[in-house]
Amino acid sequence: MTSAADGGLQPQEWHEVMSPPRAIAAAAGAIAALHGPGELSAADLGGLVTDLAARSDLWTPLVVSDAARRRYRLLFEDERLDIWVLSWMPGQATGYHDHARSNVALTALQGTVLERQMRVGKPSTERELAPGFVQMGPAGFIHSVIHGSGTPAATLHAYSPPLVEVGQYRAGAGEVLMREQQHGRRELLDRTIAG
Numbered sequence: 717m718t719s720a721a722d723g724g725l726q727p728q729e730w731h732e733v734m735s736p737p738r739a740i741a742a743a744a745g746a747i748a749a750l751h752g753p754g755e756l757s758a759a760d761l762g763g764l765v766t767d768l769a770a771r772s773d774l775w776t777p778l779v780v781s782d783a784a785r786r787r788y789r790l791l792f793e794d795e796r797l798d799i800w801v802l803s804w805m806p807g808q809a810t811g812y813h814d815h816a817r818s819n820v821a822l823t824a825l826q827g828t829v830l831e832r833q834m835r836v837g838k839p840s841t842e843r844e845l846a847p848g849f850v851q852m853g854p855a856g857f858i859h860s861v862i863h864g865s866g867t868p869a870a871t872l873h874a875y876s877p878p879l880v881e882v883g884q885y886r887a888g889a890g891e892v893l894m895r896e897q898q899h900g901r902r903e904l905l906d907r908t909i910a911g
Contacts, residue, residue: 736790740774744792744799747771755796756876758852761821765872766850768799769823775801779826779870786810787868797876804829804869809862814895816881821852822873827866833859845871858885 736744751764768774768791778801780787786808791799804827812834824845831851833841844864845851853859863869881898888894 733788734790736792737777740777741792743771744768744774745794748792748794748797748799753796756819756874758819758821758854758857761797761819761874761876762850762852764797764799765821765823765874768874769825769847769872772825775825775870775872779803779868781805781868786863791872793878796878797874798878799872799874801825802871802873804861804863804871805867806863810860812858812860812885814856814858814883814885815853815875815879816883817855818875818877818879818881819852819854820857820873820875820879821850822861822871823847823850825870825872827869828864829869829871830862830864831859832862 747767748764750767751760756764775791778789778791780789780803782803783805786805787803789801789803791801793799812832822845824847826847828844828846831843831845833843835841843851845861851859861871883895884898886894886896
């Protein structure tokens, strides 16, 4: 959705983003409870997203096709984790970011996305994430994600503890790498460094 006045993106409806249907959240919560109490490791989250990906009845209603912006919807949250369904259309990307102190696991649900990771003194890596492949990372894990194929592509992301902080990376003055801290629920737009 764009503004006629300035051509920019309008804020997403937070009620829609943050309020999964109760039956869906309850079913996802029951699956999450099977993965143990307390904070979950990246490997634990990997098992969780694998189990949830197999339940298309839970995530399909949260997939949104929007050519103007990448869309995300909360699937489930409690004090130890949050789980999101993200929808991607051609040209949509996050830019490089980290997840601060949250462990992460993600998998593609439909279509594909490309994940890039920076390397010291070498070109960035690029990997295609397709359904069935799970990417996991510990707190501080840095990557960027961009639409690969599918209209929309959809991915599932789980964070533990809940994602309350994200560091977004960009090139500052003199092309010096800068990290901008922002709330974990703020929409990531690709305003960071190139490839």
